[in-house]
Amino acid sequence: DAGVIQSPRHEVTEMGQEVTLRCKPISGHDYLFWYRQTMMRGLELLIYFNNNVPIDDSGMPEDRFSAKMPNASFSTLKIQPSEPRDSAVYFCASSPDRGLGNTEAFFGQGTRLTVV
Amino acid sequence: AQSVTQLGSHVSVSEGALVLLRCNYSSSVPPYLFWYVQYPNQGLQLLLKYTTGATLVKGINGFEAEFKKSETSFHLTKPSAHMSDAAEYFCAVTLQSPGGETSGSRLTFGEGTQLTVNP
Numbered sequence: 001d002a003g004v005i006q007s008p009r010h011e012v013t014e015m016g017q018e019v020t021l022r023c024k025p026i027s028g029h030d031y032l033f034w035y036r037q038t039m040m041r042g043l044e045l046l047i048y049f050n051n052n053v054p055i056d057d058s059g060m061p062e063d064r065f066s067a068k069m070p071n072a073s074f075s076t077l078k079i080q081p082s083e084p085r086d087s088a089v090y091f092c093a094s095s096p097d098r099g100l101g102n103t104e105a106f107f108g109q110g111t112r113l114t115v116v
Numbered sequence: 117a118q119s120v121t122q123l124g125s126h127v128s129v130s131e132g133a134l135v136l137l138r139c140n141y142s143s144s145v146p147p148y149l150f151w152y153v154q155y156p157n158q159g160l161q162l163l164l165k166y167t168t169g170a171t172l173v174k175g176i177n178g179f180e181a182e183f184k185k186s187e188t189s190f191h192l193t194k195p196s197a198h199m200s201d202a203a204e205y206f207c208a209v210t211l212q213s214p215g216g217e218t219s220g221s222r223l224t225f226g227e228g229t230q231l232t233v234n235p
Contacts, residue, residue, distance in 0.1 A: 004159070033223075043206065043225040056222070091159055104150060105223055107159035 004108035006092050012114045018080040021111045024073055025094030033105060034067055034077050035091040043091075049075065050097070082115045089113070118143040118209050122226035130234050135179075135194040137229045139207030142188065149190040150208040150223065151181055160206060166190065177201070202233045 005024040013019050025032045033048040047057040052069045060067070064083070069075040079086055089112050093105040123138040141147055148167050152160040164175025171183040177200075181192045190207060207226040 042227045045222065045224075048222060093160075104162045104165055105160075107152075107161070109157075109159045 004092055004094050004106055006090075006108035006111050008111060009109065010112045010114075012116065013082055015083055015115055016081045017115075018078065019082045019086075019113060019115075021077040021090050021092075021113070023075045023077070023092030023108060025075070025092070026096075026106055027073065028096065029094035029106070030097040031095040031105075032069060032075050033093040033095070034075070035093065037089045037091060037110070038087075046077070046090075079113075082113075084115045087114050118147060118224050120207050120209050120224055120226035122205075122207050122229050124229055125227060126230045126232065128232040128234060129197045131199055132196050135192070135197045135201065135231065137192040137205050137207075137231065139181075139190045139192065139226060140188050141190060141207075141209045143209060147209045149181075149183060150210075151175065151179070151190075151192050152206045152208060152225075153177075154204045154206065154228075156203075163192070163205075197231075197233045199233050199235065202231055204228045204230050 004026055007022045011019060030051050031048060034046040036044045036046055044059055046059045047067045048055055049069045052072055065079055067077045077090060089110045091107050091110045093107045095105045119142045121140045127137060129135055150165045151163040153163050154160045163179050164173045164181055166173045166183045174180045179192055179194045181190050183190050206228050208223040210223050
């Protein structure tokens with residue numbers, strides 16, 4: 001299994017531009033999570049999906065952020081327009097549903113976003 | 117709501133010395149507890165987890181952790197540090213639903229502890 005695949009690994013963009021981050025979860029995993037990691041705030045859960053349906057997006061910072069999961073093998077996190085304070089490492093993770101919350105999350109290698 | 121506190125954002129040990137990374141949690145229901153490790157420019161990797169059963173849990177790379185309900189702690193230890201252990205370590209918690217139904221894997225992470233191993 002190739003694990004969780006994120007693209008791109010690095011993204012540098014100008015303020016005001018649209019940024020799209022992509023994630024391919026592990027096949028068969030029912031849960032997909034988007035996290036943001038910064039020095040100031042650590043790891044923050046932005047949104048998570050169960051069977052392609054968004055369950056909790058309370059961590060999405062602003063309306064500039066949106067996430068979709070059109071099918072079980074693909075998700076996107078979009079920022080439009082981007083701002084310098086969005087600079088961070090964005091992680092995608094997936095997890096199987098074994099019931100009772102007794103599961104672990106498998107993380108991708110992250111996308112390092114720099115907004116200048 | 118659950119929360120996790122890691123005591124010490126930076127820990128430095130000598131190679132061969134004991135590693136102790138502290139984690140305390142707050143939860144009103146039985147938690148599931150995890151330790152993840154993050155190497156530079158990498159994603160997080162699971163070290164070990166506690167769900168039910170034996171409270172002393174062994175993980176990869178010689179790490180282990182003990183769930184102590186009375187102390188609401190889940191400290192991570194390794195008897196002898198190796199240079200390759202230098203990384204950031206995250207404690208995380210997710211909750212068992214009271215009714216036993218599926219609750220998903222919504223992890224809450226601690227702030228992380230950066231481990232430095234000196235030669």
